[in-house]
Amino acid sequence: MLQLRDLPTPAILDKFVQRYPDADVTAVVTFLHLLRAGTDLSFALDAYLQQHALLQGRWWVLILLMRESSNTAAPSVLADKAGVSRATMTGLIDGLERDGLVERVPDPEDRRRLAIQLTAAGQAKLDEVMPDYYRRVRQLMQPLSESERKVFIELLDKIQAGASSLSAPL
Incomplete structure (x- = not known):
């Protein structure tokens, strides 16, 4: 699974909004933070469980x-x-x-x-x-x-x- 480590800055998101005006920046930022947290938790759980084979x-x-x-x-x-x-x-x-x-x-x-x-x-x-x-x-x-x-x-x-x-x- 790809793990998004580099969340976009407001400047980067502004660039996307200029190209895609329907983008809701706060919705995208919230979604990316949720996705990253879920991914981080899944990786951490995997690492923990691997300690127990x-x-x-x-x-x-x-x-x-x-x-x-x-x-x-x-x-x-x-x-x-x-x-x-x-x-x-x-x-x-x-x-x-x-x-x-x-x-x-x-x-x-x-x-x-x-x-x-x-x-x-x-x-x-x-x-x-x-x-x-x-x-x-x-x-x-x-x-x-x-x-x-x-x-x-x-x-x-x-x-x-x-x-x-x-x-x-x-």
């Missing part, structure tokens, strides 16, 4: 399984919840199974189907990672008060609701 995709699968009452879910359900293709989910599951963190088990209702179950080793991996992860997230968010966090979530929800406008066909 994990990648984000695999970590999220473990978390999704732990959220289930039986620590078990169908691969298609995991793919839907993670927002990835079934083929991508199969690759994530293959790696987790190879490391002993999940196992494929027959579906009790239909033996032709398989479910994915978090193993004791998978739970142990989460137990190793999550306490420090939560401490780091608390430290990251500490500059924001509880009320600022609530407002921030509301603002992000508004932006997320309009995200499809960025990818909508012309």
Whole structure:
């Protein structure tokens, strides 16, 4: 993923506005700051998880399984919840199974189907990672008060609701 490290100056943005008069400079600046923050956070999370021999995709699968009452879910359900293709989910599951963190088990209702179950080793991996992860997230968010966090979530929800406008066909 490309990481935008050099945000445009007001002078650079003015140059773009001269060429593209419909540009809303404050909207562009806000969007670029949001994009950069998201990218920086994603890179930082990757670096943290690598210290635990994990990648984000695999970590999220473990978390999704732990959220289930039986620590078990169908691969298609995991793919839907993670927002990835079934083929991508199969690759994530293959790696987790190879490391002993999940196992494929027959579906009790239909033996032709398989479910994915978090193993004791998978739970142990989460137990190793999550306490420090939560401490780091608390430290990251500490500059924001509880009320600022609530407002921030509301603002992000508004932006997320309009995200499809960025990818909508012309």
